[in-house]
Amino acid sequence: xxxxxxxxxxxxxxxxxxxxxxxxxxxxxxxxxxxxxxxxxxxxxxxxxxxxxxxxxxxxxxxxxxxxxxxxxxxxxxxxxxxxxxxxxxxxxxxxxxxxxxxxxxxxxxxxxxxxxxxxxxxxxxxxxxxxxxxxxxxxxxxxxxxxxxxxxxxxxxxxxxxxxxxxxxxxxxxxxxxxxxxxxxxxxxxxxxxxxxxxxxxxxxxxxxxxxxxxxxxxxxxxxxxxxxxxxxxxxxxxxxxxxxxxxxxxxxxxxxxxxxxxxxxxxxxxxxxxxxxxxxxxxxxxxxxxxxxxxxxxxxxxxxxxxxxxxxxxxxxxxxxxxxxxxxxxxxxxxxxxxxxxxxxxxxxxxxxxxxxxxxxxxxxxxxxxxxxxxxxxxxxxxxxxxxxxxxxxxxxxxxxxxxxxxxxxxxxxxxxxxxxxxxxxxxxxxxxxxxxxxxxxxxxxxxxxxxxxxxxxxxxxx
Amino acid sequence: xxxxxxxxxxxxxxxxxxxxxxxxxxxxxxxxxxxxxxxxxxxxxxxxxxxxxxxxxxxxxxxxxxxxxxxxxxxxxxxxxxxxxxxxxxxxxxxxxxxxxxxxxxxxxxxxxxxxxxxxxxxxxxxxxxxxxxxxxxxxxxxxxxxxxxxxxxxxxxxxxxxxxxxxxxxxxxxxxxxxxxxxxxxxxxxxxxxxxxxxxxxxxxxxxxxxxxxxxxxxxxxxxxxxxxxxxxxxxxxxxxxxxxxxxxxxxxxxxxxxxxxx
Amino acid sequence: xxxxxxxxxxxxxxxxxxxxxxxxxxxxxxxxxxxxxxxxxxxxxxxxxxxxxxxxxxxxxxxxxxxxxxxxxxxxxxxxxxxxxxxxxxxxxxxxxxxxxxxxxxxxxxxxxxxxxxxxxxxxxxxxxxxxxxxxxxxxxxxxxxxxxxxxxxxxxxxxxxxxxxxxxxxxxxxxxxxxxxxxxxxxxxxxxxxxxxxxxxxxxxxxxxxxxxxxxxxx
Numbered sequence: 001x002x003x004x005x006x007x008x009x010x011x012x013x014x015x016x017x018x019x020x021x022x023x024x025x026x027x028x029x030x031x032x033x034x035x036x037x038x039x040x041x042x043x044x045x046x047x048x049x050x051x052x053x054x055x056x057x058x059x060x061x062x063x064x065x066x067x068x069x070x071x072x073x074x075x076x077x078x079x080x081x082x083x084x085x086x087x088x089x090x091x092x093x094x095x096x097x098x099x100x101x102x103x104x105x106x107x108x109x110x111x112x113x114x115x116x117x118x119x120x121x122x123x124x125x126x127x128x129x130x131x132x133x134x135x136x137x138x139x140x141x142x143x144x145x146x147x148x149x150x151x152x153x154x155x156x157x158x159x160x161x162x163x164x165x166x167x168x169x170x171x172x173x174x175x176x177x178x179x180x181x182x183x184x185x186x187x188x189x190x191x192x193x194x195x196x197x198x199x200x201x202x203x204x205x206x207x208x209x210x211x212x213x214x215x216x217x218x219x220x221x222x223x224x225x226x227x228x229x230x231x232x233x234x235x236x237x238x239x240x241x242x243x244x245x246x247x248x249x250x251x252x253x254x255x256x257x258x259x260x261x262x263x264x265x266x267x268x269x270x271x272x273x274x275x276x277x278x279x280x281x282x283x284x285x286x287x288x289x290x291x292x293x294x295x296x297x298x299x300x301x302x303x304x305x306x307x308x309x310x311x312x313x314x315x316x317x318x319x320x321x322x323x324x325x326x327x328x329x330x331x332x333x334x335x336x337x338x339x340x341x342x343x344x345x346x347x348x349x350x351x352x353x354x355x356x357x358x359x360x361x362x363x364x365x366x367x368x369x370x371x372x373x374x375x376x377x378x379x380x381x382x383x384x385x386x387x388x389x390x391x392x393x394x395x396x397x398x399x400x401x402x403x404x405x406x407x408x409x410x411x412x413x414x415x416x417x418x419x420x421x422x423x424x425x426x427x428x429x430x431x432x433x434x435x436x437x438x439x440x441x442x443x444x445x446x447x448x449x450x451x452x453x454x455x456x457x458x459x460x461x462x463x464x465x
Numbered sequence: 466x467x468x469x470x471x472x473x474x475x476x477x478x479x480x481x482x483x484x485x486x487x488x489x490x491x492x493x494x495x496x497x498x499x500x501x502x503x504x505x506x507x508x509x510x511x512x513x514x515x516x517x518x519x520x521x522x523x524x525x526x527x528x529x530x531x532x533x534x535x536x537x538x539x540x541x542x543x544x545x546x547x548x549x550x551x552x553x554x555x556x557x558x559x560x561x562x563x564x565x566x567x568x569x570x571x572x573x574x575x576x577x578x579x580x581x582x583x584x585x586x587x588x589x590x591x592x593x594x595x596x597x598x599x600x601x602x603x604x605x606x607x608x609x610x611x612x613x614x615x616x617x618x619x620x621x622x623x624x625x626x627x628x629x630x631x632x633x634x635x636x637x638x639x640x641x642x643x644x645x646x647x648x649x650x651x652x653x654x655x656x657x658x659x660x661x662x663x664x665x666x667x668x669x670x671x672x673x674x675x676x677x678x679x680x681x682x683x684x685x686x687x688x689x690x691x692x693x694x695x696x697x698x699x700x701x702x703x704x705x706x707x708x709x710x711x712x713x714x715x716x717x718x719x720x721x722x723x724x725x726x727x728x729x
Numbered sequence: 730x731x732x733x734x735x736x737x738x739x740x741x742x743x744x745x746x747x748x749x750x751x752x753x754x755x756x757x758x759x760x761x762x763x764x765x766x767x768x769x770x771x772x773x774x775x776x777x778x779x780x781x782x783x784x785x786x787x788x789x790x791x792x793x794x795x796x797x798x799x800x801x802x803x804x805x806x807x808x809x810x811x812x813x814x815x816x817x818x819x820x821x822x823x824x825x826x827x828x829x830x831x832x833x834x835x836x837x838x839x840x841x842x843x844x845x846x847x848x849x850x851x852x853x854x855x856x857x858x859x860x861x862x863x864x865x866x867x868x869x870x871x872x873x874x875x876x877x878x879x880x881x882x883x884x885x886x887x888x889x890x891x892x893x894x895x896x897x898x899x900x901x902x903x904x905x906x907x908x909x910x911x912x913x914x915x916x917x918x919x920x921x922x923x924x925x926x927x928x929x930x931x932x933x934x935x936x937x938x939x940x941x942x943x944x945x946x947x948x949x
Contacts, residue, residue: 001665001666006668009666009668009669010668013668013669013672021930024930024931025930025931027651028931029931039758042758045758049753049755052753053753056753061741062738062741062742065738065741066738075913075915080733081733081734081737082733083733083736083737087733131938132928133926133928133929133937134926134928137928137929150927150928150931151928152928152929153931155929155930156930157929157930157932160929160930177929177930177932177934178934178935180929180934181926181929181934181936181937182936184937185936185937185938188938189847189938192847192938193843193847208910209910209913210913211913217922217924217925217926217927217937218924218925218926218937218938218939219881219924219937219938219939219940220937220938222877222881222918222939223881223882223938223939226877226878226881226916227839227878237737237741244903244906244910245755245900245903245904246753246755247899247903248755248757248898248899248900248902248903249755249900251899252899259927262775262863262864263864263866263919263921264921265779265920265921265922265923265924265925265939266918266919266920266921266924266939267866267918267919267921268916268917268918268919269913269916269917269918269919270915270916271913271914271915271916271917272913272915273915274915275873275915277873278871278872278873278876278915279835279836279837279838279839279873279876280838280839280876280877280878281839281871281876281877281915281916289737291733291736291737291740295737295740295741296740298741299740299741299743320654320655320657320673321666321669321673323654324669324672324673325669356533357662357665357666358666358669359659359662359666360622360655360657360658360659360660360662360666360670360673361531361622361659361660361662362622362626362654362655362659363622363625363626363627364622364626364653364654364655366626367626380530380531380533382533383531383532383533384533384534384535385533386533387532387533387534387535397532397534398534401529401532401534401537402537404528404529404537405529405537405540405541407523408492408523408524408526408537408541409523409540409541409544411520411521411522411523414523418495418496421496433664433667434664434667434668434671435663435664435667437667437671438671438674438675438703438706439674439699439702439703439705439706440702440705440706441702442497442698442701442702443497444496444497445496445497445498445499447499448495448496448499449490449494449495449499449502449503449518450490450495450520452499452502452503453488453490453502453503453506453518453520454520456503456506456518457518
């Protein structure tokens with residue numbers, strides 16, 4: 001691990017407030033999800049359906065995306081294609097400059113985090129305000145979200161109260177969540193009124209009707225995509241689904257996995273801008289289809305299931321590592337198991353491969369995944385790719401496994417080695433690893449199982465005579 | 466630790482040929498916890514099996530495999546498959562983690578049409594985790610009377626997920642008389658071992674281990690039982706470091722004691 | 730832009746496996762065979778679970794009930810859509826209830842009405858075209874008569890729904906939707922509760938950005 005990843009991990013582990021916040025949050029979310037899927041048979045059936053729908057879509061991306069584009073265009077939605085983050089940012093900027101827009105209001109979108117849209121727009125003197133409560137909070141504190149569903153999950157009520165006091169000059173009673181929400185509502189309402197452009201993500205895009213589906217609880221998504229005269233929706237190309245019949249299954253899996261809700265307060269289906277006789281809604285709707293490495297993933301037979309992801313967050317909620325180090329430690333847009341798999345594929349194994357080490361392969365993520373992505377297996381595959389593509393053949397680890405192979409390949413050498421280790425069993429050794437900082441070393445047995453079993457079969461055959 | 470002794474074996478003059486099983490002891494058991502291996506043998510014999518233990522066995526190959534170093538793992542896997550393919554008999558593994566490697570991962574290591582894959586699949590079909598295998602075969606009606614004891618079961622990740630044998634572990638314990646079983650808080654959460662994870666991500670591993678140990682101790686079970694030596698080692702050595710006491714015991718050893726097979 | 734489109738599609742088309750397109754069996758746990766009473770009961774149960782206020786009314790008493798709600802909650806300025814007879818009826822019932830109650834129609838457009846919408850409206854009332862019992866969900870299809878903001882900006886949102894428009898489950902709805910898939914409405918919104926958030930220490934709080942109160946009138 002690089003110093004920076006290792007440092008961030010240690011910092012997180014040493015922060016009792018962070019540990020406590022995440023522990024509480026993850027236990028809460030795990031429990032909610034468990035209740036929502038209490039019917040085992042239903043869970044199995046939904047999961048299979050969800051996996052099939054997503055795998056089929058990934059197999060048919062070119063066909064579905066062209067269909068989506070055509071239907072959107074028929075509906076009056078303008079469609080743009082962005083090869084990478086720069087492309088996407090420039091498309092947004094182009095639209096903003098064309099309309100001399102100064103204020104952008106955002107609904108929650110991890111894709112816009114991925115391309116770092118806010119920072120890009122700020123550099124071009126366009127104010128960019130987050131309207132999702134959690135995103136608003138982290139934006140206020142100049143931070144990035146630490147979870148893909150609940151961006152401010154790393155903060156507790158007291159910390160947010162203090163933040164509002166310091167940054168907004170607004171005091172609220174201790175522990176009063178309603179008051180805090182009220183503050184956000186008041187401030188952001190003005191922004192909804194004033195904003196020129198609303199930017200959102202897309203949970204699912206329906207190809208055969210040209211429809212964008214968005215789920216939310218707060219209403220800020222609807223406001224961001226309805227109040228401003230321009231709505232820009234940014235979507236990873238993998239989010240397309242064939243038709244609306246697939247929506248109920250995916251919606252159920254998404255909301256139950258994310259927050260334990262059977263459905264969110266709002267599910268919004270947008271198929272066109274304001275029609276001539278309509279009185280509200282954006283006058284222009286733009287859909288940006290973002291590649292940024294996804295097309296390449298779809299070509300990789302072993303890894304393409306990465307794209308099945310519906311961004312529910314269940315994997316990180318169940319990850320014992322994420323629970324303890326939190327989202328920021330990963331240093332990437334997507335944290336937790338999906339982040340460990342996606343980020344190296346989007347940004348390169350050389351740069352981001354170390355994320356793969358922060359995993360004990362316990363399998364809780366794969367078990368929770370509502371579209372049956374075998375996350376632990378993907379981590380294994382990526383570790384193998386890293387070893388093949390990135391690691392030097394003379395690295396320390398390669399040497400370790402070379403020696404390991406010699407010892408285990410030759411039974412005689414193996415028995416010799418274990419005998420040798422047993423001889424020194426009484427020595428209180430320290431290892432070059434940190435194992436002995438918190439654990440004693442296991443003592444090699446005087447007589448290993450091999451030897452014991454030799455005696456055992458001898459005893460048995462003698463007894464049977 | 467006293468020198469491991471072979472538990473009392475059930476001697477029989479039965480003329481009919483005993484059913485046979487292979488035992489894959491696992492490298493951890495061989496090197497550090499051979500008593501658990503011997504106890505596995507005793508339980509299998511108690512259940513009416515003859516145990517064959519090929520001496521040439523070493524390791525299942527999981528450590529390099531999980532780390533992304535496939536070639537050494539593939540070599541060892543090939544060897545292991547050959548070793549246990551002479552007879553078409555069950556392969557019993559006293560570790561859910563190693564059993565999982567053989568059962569679920571060996572068939573993916575070789576070319577899809579290769580002979581090795583065929584053999585790996587055939588082996589996978591007859592590979593069983595120990596406790597799961599003997600769960601319906603132990604002579605529960607022959608339990609000797611034992612003093613009551615409260616134990617804590619640590620369900621390993623492999624038992625809960627990959628091998629799905631945690632149910633069997635619970636069932637076996639529930640069939641024992643005078644045993645009460647407790648479970649730690651966050652029982653499905655990893656103990657922090659994860660093989661090389663405990664070394665490569667030692668800081669995170671240490672914290673996970675600490676949390677697991679605290680949760681286990683809070684149950685006030687007299688012994689901490691599990692079917693995976695990796696977890697038992699991780700938990701046991703941490704507890705020893707903290708308090709010089711190690712209440713960990715392999716399920717096989719616990720059962721041997723319970724059925725009165727242990728020499729005094 | 731075309732360059733990007735071509736580049737992306739080229740990358741995607743490198744796939745060697747042809748499309749499988751196997752039939753995926755989609756089912757819903759909530760049985761299609763619930764009778765009308767059961768469907769209604771389930772719908773009301775789910776709505777109430779999600780903090781919506783529910784009134785089961787008939788053609789005789791719904792206007793009085795609505796008026797009473799306005800009086801009890803002191804909802805004086807109401808936002809109504811245009812050209813919907815049921816809504817006109819509602820408007821008359823409200824203004825008859827008290828001299829303090831006044832009606833604003835959503836006209837001529839959002840831009841002109843913006844200030845009023847955000848600052849002066851106490852409550853709005855709209856129709857729902859359908860509903861889903863399994864999740865307590867209302868299906869609204871905003872249009873020129875009942876624009877989108879009606880169910881979004883006012884702090885109190887009242888919905889009129891016919892009991893016979895309640896379906897058992899979501900799958901049923903999409904299999905036989907009250908809209909045309911070949912001519913999709915510009916917007917369809919599914920509403921299942923008042924606006925809420927648990928973003929602050931997972932503590933549930935209502936009235937984040939959308940309406941804080943959702944009141945449903947089910948007309949038998």
